[in-house]
Amino acid sequence: MIVALLNQKGGVGKTTLALHLAGRWAGKGRRVLVVDADPQGSALDWSEQRASLGHPRLFGVLGLPRETLHRELPAIAADVDHVIVDGAPRIAGVARSALLAADVVIVPATPSPLDGWASAEMLRLLDEARVFRPDLIARMVLNRCATRTVIARETAEAMAGQEPPVLAARIGQRVIFAEAAATGQLAHELDPGSLAAAEIAALAAEVEGFKR
C-alpha cells in the first residue's frame, strides 16, 4: 500500500506521523519504506541521527523530492508492504505527483477553530487528483489535539462537514513526539506505555484497514 502524508500547510505533523506509522508497521513485521519527498529532508535527518546514535534500523528512508515521484513509486512499492510518502509543504508539484501514485492520502491537520483544517490548496489538489484517480482514499487526521473532552465540545460540529472525512484515530499534543524527533527515536521506544504510542497504534490499524 502507498500511503502519502500530505498537507501544503507546514508543521502539521506529516513527518512525525510518517515516521511513527512506519515504526509501528515495521514493528508488526511489515516491510516498510519511507520516501522523504520534502527537499528539507527531515525524515532523512531523523534516520541519519538515529544511525549516528547507534539505534537499530527499523525501516529504510529514501530521499525523493521530485515531481516524478509517481513514476518511481510503483516499482518501489513492489518490494515492500507499505511505502509511506512524507510530503513537502507548499510544493504543489511533489504533492500532485504523490497523489497520482498513492492508494491512501492522509492529511494531518491541527484542529483550530480559527481556520480550515486542510489548506484550500490541499483540497484543490485532491479534487484535481480525483479526476484521474476516482478510487483515491483521502482522510484527515487530527494531530496535536487538546484533551478529548475539549476537542469533543469544540469540534464535534466542525467534524461533521469535513472533506476529506476525519479518521476516528486522533493524536494528542504530546511532548514525547518532540523528544522522539530530537533523539532519532520513536515515541514507543522512549515509552512503550505512553498515550502517544497507543494513539499511533490505533492510527496505524485504522489506516491499514484501507488495504484492498
Ligand SMILES: Nc1ncnc2c1ncn2[C@@H]1O[C@H](COP(=O)(O)OP(=O)(O)OP(=O)(O)O)[C@@H](O)[C@H]1O
Ligand atoms: N502530536 C504532537 N505533539 C507534540 N508535538 C508535535 C506533534 N506532532 C508534531 N509535533 C512537533 O511539531 C513540529 C512539526 O511537526 P512535523 O515536522 O512532523 O510537521 P511537518 O508537517 O512534517 O512539517 P513540514 O511541513 O515543515 O515538513 C515538530 O517539532 C514535531 O516534533
Ligand SMILES: [Mg+2]
Ligand atoms: Mg515534514
